[in-house]
Amino acid sequence: MCKDEKTIKELIIGRRVGFYKVRGEIGYGTFSRVKLAFHALTKDKVALKILDRTRLDAQTQQLLSREISSMECLQHPNVVRLYEVVETPSRLFLVLEYAGGGDLHNRICSEGKLCDNTSKITFAQILSAVKYMHNLNIIHRDLKAENVLFTSDGCVKVADFGFSTRVASRGSALDTFCGSPPYAAPELFRDDSYLGPPVDVWAMGVLLFFMVTGTMPFRADTMGKLRRCIMEASYTIPPWVPGPCQRLIRGILKPLAAERYAVDQMLGCDWLLPVEFPWALAPPEPPGPLQSLLE
Numbered sequence: 001m002c003k004d005e006k007t008i009k010e011l012i013i014g015r016r017v018g019f020y021k022v023r024g025e026i027g028y029g030t031f032s033r034v035k036l037a038f039h040a041l042t043k044d045k046v047a048l049k050i051l052d053r054t055r056l057d058a059q060t061q062q063l064l065s066r067e068i069s070s071m072e073c074l075q076h077p078n079v080v081r082l083y084e085v086v087e088t089p090s091r092l093f094l095v096l097e098y099a100g101g102g103d104l105h106n107r108i109c110s111e112g113k114l115c116d117n118t119s120k121i122t123f124a125q126i127l128s129a130v131k132y133m134h135n136l137n138i139i140h141r142d143l144k145a146e147n148v149l150f151t152s153d154g155c156v157k158v159a160d161f162g163f164s165t166r167v168a169s170r171g172s173a174l175d176t177f178c179g180s181p182p183y184a185a186p187e188l189f190r191d192d193s194y195l196g197p198p199v200d201v202w203a204m205g206v207l208l209f210f211m212v213t214g215t216m217p218f219r220a221d222t223m224g225k226l227r228r229c230i231m232e233a234s235y236t237i238p239p240w241v242p243g244p245c246q247r248l249i250r251g252i253l254k255p256l257a258a259e260r261y262a263v264d265q266m267l268g269c270d271w272l273l274p275v276e277f278p279w280a281l282a283p284p285e286p287p288g289p290l291q292s293l294l295e
């Protein structure tokens with residue numbers, strides 16, 4: 001038996017990966033399978049994202065290494081933690097904090113729009129996560145309802161850093177179109193280069209609209225029409241959306257990035273003022289049993 005085969009056998013004995021016992025299927029991505037697993041000693045639940053390295057082209061490998069390096073430096077109560085990476089020659093296992101309460105997209109599709117209070121609490125947590133990552137010069141570039149997960153007790157966890165990038169400074173220009181078109185900022189269609197933070201801010205405006213109305217602000221049956229709607233920022237906010245929330249949406253969904261609200265303006269807006277931001281101010285969470293074991 002060659003050394004590589006031995007390593008794989010040691011890592012995946014039966015339904016076990018390293019110290020993690022694999023228990024069930026969570027879902028599939030384009031290049032990944034995600035399984036539920038337990039740490040054998042601490043019994044902590046984790047999500048095991050499994051990637052078949054032999055199926056990854058050079059570009060996907062590059063995105064994956066960015067995802068890992070972004071997640072390795074993020075420790076925030078509203079961001080999915082990457083606990084560790086287990087490697088074999090053919091596979092890569094990302095051991096992630098488990099968010100067992102489903103995602104925002106499925107929740108809205110099955111239960112309809114969120115009530116005003118739930119929208120505020122959810123948006124405030126996303127905002128807290130985005131403020132934190134932008135302070136570290138990490139731009140997510142794929143904020144969308146499918147990537148907003150919940151724990152079983154309803155805490156928001158922003159996930160999927162596959163398109164994220166770390167910029168030298170907030171003023172650094174980027175030039176790759178990333179993310180999902182309905183959430184893409186106008187400058188991604190219009191300009192050769194763009195600034196990172198306003199692109200995440202725009203996607204948060206689309207998310208906010210989706211949360212409070214249960215529909216997307218920009219919808220079209222062809223990509224060309226969708227692009228036009230976004231570039232013209234042509235959307236209609238239903239009149240029953242509370243005024244302060246309407247003002248926030250309008251402050252975010254501005255076609256010119258320079259005129260768009262910045263994260264700190266969103267934090268101070270009327271609609272969110274009744275919400276406290278313990279997450280933005282809280283010291284890092286004390287390590288849980290799994291974290292203590294890994295550190």
Ligand code: ATP
Nearest residue numbers: 026027028029030031032034047096097098099160
């Ligand atoms: P793609 O990356 O191809 O766009 P995706 O984002 O759905 O697709 P994954 O990130 O691999 O792909 O996720 C696959 C499934 O696993 C999704 O349903 C996602 O909600 C779920 N999932 C991912 N991470 C976690 C996690 N930490 N906890 C619970 N479920 C998760």
